[in-house]
Amino acid sequence: MADPQLSVRDLTVRFPTTRGTVQAVNGVSFELEQGQMLGIVGESGSGKSVTAKTLMNLLPRTAEIEGSVMFDGQDVRQAAADGRDHFWGVEMTMVFQDPMTSLNPVKKCGEQIAETIRYHLGQSKSEALAMAEDLLGQVGIPEPGKRVSQYPHELSGGLRQRVVIAMALACQPKLLIADEPTTAVDVTVQRHILNLLDSLREERGMSMILITHDLGVARGRCDDVAVMYAGRIVERSATETLFGDSRHPYTDALLRSIPRIDQPSHTRLDPIPGRPPELINPPVQCAYAPRCRYAQPDCLKSIPEAQGVEGMHEFACHHPANTDQGREALAANVAAGRNASGMPVAGYAGTGGF
């Protein structure tokens, strides 16, 4: 098998603050084959955006980064250190969460797309503007000729996100990182945007990383999904495996917290109790243990290593769900009424799970 297009190894990102060092990303590893789509799922503060920003060289200078990031045989961190030109924007690029703020309010939409083309591809201004208009058409914006000379505030949120996508795709990048691209737009527009991204990816043979807090968004579209919690990838596998046969209790709990269309209405969902942990000086234990229905005393003593089949289905848990070991742990906790760190545990309310 050829080397994957993108390979992230033991990526660790720390931010020194006055209150202590924040462990934002902690030993994250993943690969992405060309043309594939990887979903990174996690709640706020799980480190998914920091991971993306590391790839894009967008972290503040104070960030302490370790580990390796290889893209198409190139060392991304070295490229960042060298201040390499025509790498970001051409090789890989990113789309941000909020289309209301990711366009410059004082520049015309066409100009913002064209400047990228002019800089990277050296086109003249009029050629670049013509290409910008063409791109706007490709991302499904009606009347692209008119939009080129409009300012962002004259467009709706959905249209703006399309402009952002057109802007990102202007120089035919090989990898697109989409950081919650649909979180800030209307629910009805969400699906259009996701479908658009998916079809553009397919047309161009582009790889994509889709960052989301919504497992449902990842499900239909991603080839692989990585679930992040407190700066670590807790489970990673092919999408179907993850949804059908999850191992990490956090993944399991996430799946149970999503409403399902095939369940009767008013079916109770199982929320995840508690809050994600502080990332300053975290204790040496499984970060999820305080909220975990499966947590046993050994979960509070050591951080679980990744296990399972490397590159296929990996998870970091001492008592994985949907295994005998996990079922035992859960049964013991339900019987005791609490988990190892004292969180009350009862039987499930809903029928749960995908």
Place this chain on the structure above:
Amino acid sequence: MRQLILQRLALLILVMFAVTIATFASINLSDTPLKNFIAAGAELDTNGHCDAIRAGEMDDTQQLGQNVGDCEYIDRIKAENNLDDDIFTRYGSWLGDIASGDLGTSTTSRLEVSSILKDRLPITIRLVVMTQIIAIGVAVPWGLAAAYRANRGFDRVSTFASFGLLSIPNFALAVILLYIFGIRLQWFPTRYSNNGWYDELKSLFIPAITLGVGLSATYQRLLRTDLITTLQDDFVHMARAKGMPDRHIMYRHALRPSMFSLVTVFGVNTGALLGGTLVIETIFSIPGVGRELVEAVIRTDPPVVMAFVAVIAAGFVIINFLVDLLYGWLDPRVRSS
């Protein structure tokens, strides 16, 4: 945008009107009309001496020296400024005169106020323009450089330097610069001279630097703060994700949306400089508006004072009107609202 301009224009006229009332009132309500206009000689008239002289009942040379001349002078000032009318009529005719371009006659030098203004105003305007060009020219690259690596070496040093510059009074800076560049190095003349435009430009250079340096520190602080905020914005991250070079991002993306405070304070300062360059004008013997205004106050020359104050106020209001228009240029969202 058109509506915005019309709104501002209406406001501008209203403010101008209020300013003329305030100016007129402050000069004319402090004492009797005559004393307000002729501080020294009014005694004669109020004591009835002039009436007596006019009627021939009193020998003009007998008691009070040049009484006849003084009384004629008083009569002329009275007539020129309608001092026998009530104050509302006088305000009305003054406003009418000013609006039609007749600014009156100086009570002391007998010169037309408009010709004094024509001499003085362009010099002050040239000084203000030079000052602002220097201040902005220094502040923009300085602010960009400081914000680019905020709280790092250069920014720390420049914060220190800007507070230093802000805390030097401009008369002190003027003397220092005068000594170094005027007396020691002799690069620039030490006082205003006007033998052709180049000579004038050269003689205004140290004064403009003196005023501009302190301003540039203020502008730099404002621009730096706004830039740091803008640099956190998503569109700056987006521009970086597109791979645009830092220089392009700073100048083409971050600068314009960060200029609101700068432009506001720029407008206020331009207005303030029109009448406020007095100290510098005095040090460098520049015959500008500020100096003339203060001299007119000291020698009791109300037509000059009123006209100058009104013109300075008008300049202030008009400049700030232009600044309002500039907001529209800075941000298209202002234009369409």
